[in-house]
Every structure is written in C-alpha cells, then in structure tokens.
Amino acid sequence: MRPRPFLRAYMAGIVVPTFVLLWIASVDAFHVFYLEVPSQFVFGLPSRPLERAILFPMAIVPNPWGIWNIAWVATRSRTHLPLAVHGSLLPLFLVPAGILLGRTLDLFHIQMWYALPAIPVGMALYYLAWKFLVGSLNRELGIA
Amino acid sequence: MTDDQLLSQLLQKALPSVDAPRPPADLWPVVVQRAAAHEKVSAADLGVAAIIATMLLMFPQWFWFLAYHL
Numbered sequence: 540m541r542p543r544p545f546l547r548a549y550m551a552g553i554v555v556p557t558f559v560l561l562w563i564a565s566v567d568a569f570h571v572f573y574l575e576v577p578s579q580f581v582f583g584l585p586s587r588p589l590e591r592a593i594l595f596p597m598a599i600v601p602n603p604w605g606i607w608n609i610a611w612v613a614t615r616s617r618t619h620l621p622l623a624v625h626g627s628l629l630p631l632f633l634v635p636a637g638i639l640l641g642r643t644l645d646l647f648h649i650q651m652w653y654a655l656p657a658i659p660v661g662m663a664l665y666y667l668a669w670k671f672l673v674g675s676l677n678r679e680l681g682i683a
Numbered sequence: 684m685t686d687d688q689l690l691s692q693l694l695q696k697a698l699p700s701v702d703a704p705r706p707p708a709d710l711w712p713v714v715v716q717r718a719a720a721h722e723k724v725s726a727a728d729l730g731v732a733a734i735i736a737t738m739l740l741m742f743p744q745w746f747w748f749l750a751y752h753l
Binding site: 661671 | 731
C-alpha cells in the first residue's frame with residue numbers, strides 16, 4: 540500500500556477546479572485584453588469585474604474539493620458511499636458559502652431563492668465530475 | 684562457515700517454511716486490468732448529462748453561477 544493516502548487524495552481533489560479556473564480566467568482574459576470588454580458586461584450575473592469575484596473559485600473552491608476527497612478516503616470504509624454520490628453533496632456546502640462570501644466582501648448579492656433551483660443542477664454536475672474526473676485521478680494515484 | 688551462513692541456517696531453522704498454495708492462474712493481468720479500468724458511462728450518467736444540458740439551455744444565467752462554484 541502506498542503511503543500518505545490523504546495527501547494524494549487532496550492532490551487528486553484539487554486538480555479539476557484548478558483546471559476549470561484556468562478556463563474561466565482564459566475566457567475573461569480573452570474578453571478583457573482581446574475584445575476589450577470588461578467581464579461585467581459579458582456575464583449574466585450582476586457582478587463586479589471577475590478579477591474581484593474570482594477570489595472564491597481561485598482561493599477557496601479547490602481546497603474544499605481536496606478536503607472532500609480526503610473525507611471520502613477517510614470515511615469510505617464506514618459509509619460505503621460511492622465517490623460520485625459523495626462529491627454530489629459538496630454543492631450543498633459550497634453554494635451557500637460562495638453566496639455568503641460574495642455578500643460579505645460586497646462582490647455581488649445573489650438571493651438564496653435564485654440559487655436554490657440551481658443547486659440540484661450543480662449537484663448533478665458534481666456527480667459526473669466526481670465520478671469520471673476525480674475518480675479517474677484517484678485511480679491514477681492509487682487511492683480509489 | 685561464516686557468520687552470515689550460520690545466521691542464515693539459524694533463521695531457516697527458526698522460521699517455518701511457508702507452503703502457500705499457488706494461484707490457479709496468473710493474477711498479474713487481472714491487477715493490470717483493474718488498474719487500467721475506466722469508469723463506464725451508463726445510461727443514467729447520460730440521462731444526468733442530458734438533464735444538466737437541458738436545464739442550462741432553459742436557464743443560461745445559471746451557467747456562470749455554477750461555474751463560479753466549480
């Protein structure tokens with residue numbers, strides 16, 4: 540058995556949101572530097588420019604993914620929960636945290652009633668992401 | 684007889700030999716197959732993906748909201 544399974548679980552967990560962030564940052568850079576259109580005129584959300592709003596996905600989201608993967612490794616022998624189901628529960632914590640942080644830092648104000656219908660879609664998205672992407676990385680690192 | 688040979692003989696006497704039964708077939712290909720196995724896409728997964736796509740087409744403003752939390 541390979542050592543340090545929690546470290547490998549954390550590393551496997553943070554990869555996917557880090558890549559998504561790279562993609563979002565690339566789209567934003569394309570709009571700002573090539574099209575010279577600030578992001579608040581492109582995105583549907585009534586947000587400040589992405590440079591401020593990106594604090595949450597950049598600094599915070601990858602860490603819960605890694606910690607959530609550690610939690611799965613630590614509890615799977617007791618819960619027998621499939622990785623995809625375990626991952627799909629993460630938006631139940633992330634979405635309120637993101638909204639709370641956005642309000643606290645005065646980045647934007649999204650009402651909870653607006654966010655609630657999107658949470659099941661987010662959970663479904665997370666189900667697929669954790670099943671195929673994080674699961675694949677976990678197998679690659681020998682912790683699946 | 685050197686010390687190493689003596690030690691080896693003593694160890695062999697002290698530790699009983701293991702008579703483990705041989706596996707009926709070579710197990711290594713099974714190990715390799717399991718390590719290389721990919722998660723198969725089921726009909727349920729395709730259904731979930733279709734629901735996500737439909738919902739995002741109906742409510743495109745959710746896209747950036749969800750991307751923000753990824």
